[in-house]
Amino acid sequence: MLKKLCKIICIVTVIVLLTSSCGRGSESAQTFNPSSPAIKSINSIKPAVESSTKVDFPKNIYKMDVNLDTKSKMLTGEEKLTYINKSKISLKEVYFHIYPNAYREKETTPAQFGFNETFPEGFSEGNMNIKDIYVNGKVSDFEISGKDKTILRVPLKKELKPGSKVNFNLNFTVKVPKGKDRLSYYNSSYNFGNWYPIAAEYDDKGWHLDSYYSMGDPFYSTVSDYKVNITVPKDYVVAATGESAREKLKKGLKTYSFSESNVRDFAFTTSNKFKVKEEKVDGINIKCYSLGTDKELSEQMNYATNSIKIFNRFYGKYPYKTYSVAESSFLTGMEYPGIVFISDNPVYKKGGYYEAIVVHETAHQWWYGVIGDDEVNEAWLDESFACYSENIYNESIKNSREYFLQLKDYYYIYSKNNPDKKVMLKPVQDFKDDMEYSILVYYKGAVMLDDFREKVGNENFFKIIQTYYNRYKYKVTRTEDFIKVSNEITGKDWNEYFNKWLKGE
Ligand SMILES: [Zn+2]
Structure with a gap:
């Protein structure tokens, strides 16, 4: 997700005006100078080479049939899941996240940008009702728990051994709340993000059963295969x-x-007002869906195709055949695999913010999508990379570091005024407020990556990024994996360096 930077920038700009000095260091916030000895132009870097897209580990398979009634704002669905036990122990139960239940009550509704902005017409209830569950064809008991009622437990009559499979059939309905959130409807558009029963992860830490926190994107999932049929009124796209x-x-x-x-994950958005445009870039079919004018649709397509080209070149190729960028009633932008939701707010289209949202969310296709992370406990692994990717885009296409240098200033001013808020590697629910989360996980992370790049040089930096991307494609990475690749490529030990940035200083 791209945090609502406008709001943050306004607040920080006030601080900038009130503060006489900041800790930016030697570079000034002017147009990027390619001859700067510290940071050299990146366009001479050799393009990333294409690597294998084969997956050699077991995956779950989801098949869903869903029907949206736009009159009652209800979705009725059936999910068939072939679940494989990827752990090393036998499982007596399987857990699911049923995130729509967080919208049952105002107190647990995960309003991303404050309640009033996300739900301009007040609280609107949403929920998920599980009608019945079958395990290997036999009707099963189930329990719903968690403080926001988003955890579903299905007991297994027979223990599931490591590597064994079990078939679940879940029949459910989703009531869609009115608002501008990941799951919501507003004006002509419907957002379906984190909307179906998704298997919770079991790893060396046990089951991950976090609530649907308001902070960050509190999700964690491994790759699966999906086949989804979505039925809507015929005028909806x-x-x-x-x-x-x-x-x-x-x-x-x-x-x-x-x-x-x-x-x-699998997400969708639908509207009866979409204008659609398709283009091919590097063999990838780019689909843009706009709720605005034809000109705006063309601009949206330009930002999407440029982002894909740049990140293909510097990180490694986007491995899927299709990428969709869809406008919706959302407050900023939200990433899902193969699709991103982009705010339809006309104000954003006047400045550079709309472009920044498209670039940031597209970068998440690499950092979160292809390379996964536990977004609850190590959010920097996708947000810092997505935020710094905005700078990579600007340097490559505009020859400019201005936006990044502003961001760097904001970080140093915040850091000076909040000496107790330094740790960016901690669970999302441990951040005190949205400002702390955004400045540390996005800005500080981006500043750290830039500092690291300056220390190792452009060539090593992109070699590290490309090696990391190829090695962990479709997997879930942890902080130590990135450090390991950095050590390997440079022949130096960067543990202390990253630990200082991530946990202190
Ligand atoms: Zn993001």
Whole structure:
């Protein structure tokens, strides 16, 4: 997600005006000078080489059929999940996240940008009702727990051995709340992010059963294969994760069929006001869905294609055939595999903010999408990289570091005024407020990556990024994995360096 930087920038600008000095160091916030001895132009870096996209580990398989009734704002769905035990122990139960239940009550609603902005017309209830669950064809008991009622436990009659599979059938409904959140409807658009029962992860730390926190993107999932049929009124267009087959029309309804392999989630948005444009870049089909004018749709496409080209070149190729950028009633932007939601707020289209949202969310396709991380406990692994990617884009396409240098100033001013707030590697729920989370996880992380780049040089920096991307493609990384690759490429030990940035100083 891209935090609401406008708000933060306004607050920090006031601090800048009130503060006479800051800790930026030697560079000034002017147009990037390619001859600067510290930071050299990146466009001479050799493009990343294409690497294997094969997956050699077990995955879950989701097949879903869902039907959206736009009159009652209800979605009815059936999910068939082939679940494989990827752990080393036998499982007696399987847990799911049923995130829509967090919208049952105002107190647990995960309003991303403050309640009033996310829900301008006040609290609107959303929920998930699990009608029944079958395990290997037999009706099963289940329990719902957690302070926001988002944890679903399904006991298994027979223990599931490591490497064994079990089939779940879940019948459910989702009531969509009115607002501008990941799951919501507003004006003509519907957002379906984190909307279906998704298997919780079990790893060496046990089951990950976090609530749907308001801070950050509190999700963690491994890659699966998806086949999803979505039925909507025939005048609605659906934008979703993955590739789409031809739509089917029946009795005033249209069914869209999407499929994708090796993705860690599935999201969609739908509207009866979409303008659609498609282009091919580096063999990837880019689809843009706009709620604005034709000119705005073309600009959206330019930002999307440029981002894909730049990140393909500097990080390694986007491995899927389709990428969708869809406007929706969302407050900023939100990343999902193969699709991003971009705010339809016309104010953003006047400045550079709209472009920044598209670039940031597109970068998440690499950092979160292909390379996964536990976004609850190590959010810097995707947000710092996505934030710094905005700078990589600006340096490559605009020959400018101005935006990054402003951000660097904000970080140093915040750091000076908040000497007790330094730790960026901690669980999302431990950050005191949105400002602390944004400045540390986004800005400080980006400043750290820039400092690291200056220390190792452009060539080593991109070699590290590309090696890291290729090695952990479709997997989940931890902080130590990035440090390990950095040590390996440079032949130096960077543990102390990163620990200082991540946990202190
Ligand atoms: Zn983000």
